Amino acid sequence: MLSKKMEERLNEQVRNEWISEYYYLAMMAWCFNNDYDGFGMWFLKQADEERAHGMKLLRYLNEAGGSIRIPAVAPPGTELQGVDHMFELTWEHERKVTAMIHEIADLARQEKDYATDNFLQWFIKEQVEEENTVRNIVAQLRRIQGAPAGLFMLESKLAARQ
Numbered sequence: 001m002l003s004k005k006m007e008e009r010l011n012e013q014v015r016n017e018w019i020s021e022y023y024y025l026a027m028m029a030w031c032f033n034n035d036y037d038g039f040g041m042w043f044l045k046q047a048d049e050e051r052a053h054g055m056k057l058l059r060y061l062n063e064a065g066g067s068i069r070i071p072a073v074a075p076p077g078t079e080l081q082g083v084d085h086m087f088e089l090t091w092e093h094e095r096k097v098t099a100m101i102h103e104i105a106d107l108a109r110q111e112k113d114y115a116t117d118n119f120l121q122w123f124i125k126e127q128v129e130e131e132n133t134v135r136n137i138v139a140q141l142r143r144i145q146g147a148p149a150g151l152f153m154l155e156s157k158l159a160a161r162q
């Protein structure tokens with residue numbers, strides 16, 4: 001059985017995941033509006049993943065006897081200034097999400113909540129992958145420095161994300 005504090009924290013994380021979803025949808029919209037459809041497709045898939053992360057948390061909350069809430073969600077109002085900027089923001093954002101997940105894992109260990117500790121291992125591993133993927137894209141963009149041919153090649157590669 002979840003503690004009230006853990007129930008609260010997991011519900012809050014559902015909201016955080018869906019804030020991420022809307023953040024990436026805002027980035028998708030910027031890309032589509034500026035004819036970067038390939039990058040837009042990458043952000044759309046990223047948004048889909050965030051929706052799934054929130055659902056995974058909701059399902060666990062319910063399964064573990066907690067009460068679930070559907071949160072009100074709005075994306076961060078950050079002004080988006082281009083492809084490089086959006087991937088830098090994405091990398092920064094994913095590092096924040098990692099810190100959030102680690103905080104919940106700390107709480108689970110403090111409370112000796114072994115089930116939640118075990119459940120969170122999936123998210124801990126997922127964040128390693130997410131950070132690595134985005135760090136890699138940021139590195140490539142920094143190397144390309146806006147050169148159209150490089151940008152085109154990277155966009156084609158990212159558009160093929162499954």
Ligand code: FEO
Nearest residue numbers: 017050053097130
């Ligand atoms: Fe759900 Fe990108 O962290």
